[in-house]
Amino acid sequence: MTIEQPPSVRATTEEAQAATAPVRRDDFNAFYTQEMSAVTVFLMHQGATAYEAADAAHEAMTKLLPDLWRTLDHPRAWLRVAAQRCYWRQSNSRITPTDPVPDRAGGTCPLTTVVLSDFQQTVLNALRQLPPTMRTVMAWDIDGFTYTEIAEALAMTPAAVRQNISRARKRLIASLGL
Secondary structure (H helix, E strand, O other): OOOOOOOOOOOOHHHHHHHHOOOOOOOHHHHHHHHHHHHHHHHHHOOOOHHHHHHHHHHHHHHHOOOHHHHOOOHHHHHHHHHHHHHHHOOOOOOOOOOOOOOOOOOOOHHHHOOOOHHHHHHHHHHHOOOHHHHHHHHHHHOOOOHHHHHHHHOOOHHHHHHHHHHHHHHHHHHHOO
16 A cells, blocks of 8 residues: 655656756856755755755855865755754754845745645644654655665665654654544
């Protein structure tokens, strides 16, 4: 018996193709545009607020400049690991900002493209209830990475990744009533 993932969690064919498409090494702006929203949502899947996720994603992006992103074998995975670490390092005394997040020229602020439906918000709330390791591997899984890629990025065995994802899915199914 297989349980189909809700549309908010399942990657579309276009997103999956974009995730596996080779990175254009000569155009950082295209890389930024392609990955910024994805990394922001990736961090939100781990429990970050939209502001925390955007802040950590921007910090990780700046670490790629000026030329590191061109030399990395797997810049998408590196970016997620770096953003995840930036998020974890953020202060424990997190407060919700009251000022609006400024837009980049051209209106490419990642928060403007992250619009969540009620169901997506319910899924995010359910993800936040998971233990940190399960939440982390689920964020990687939802973002389209394989068990082997997740294991390499998180210094885990593929079996441990599979087990954490399986347990997390069972908890999510129970908490979402699917």
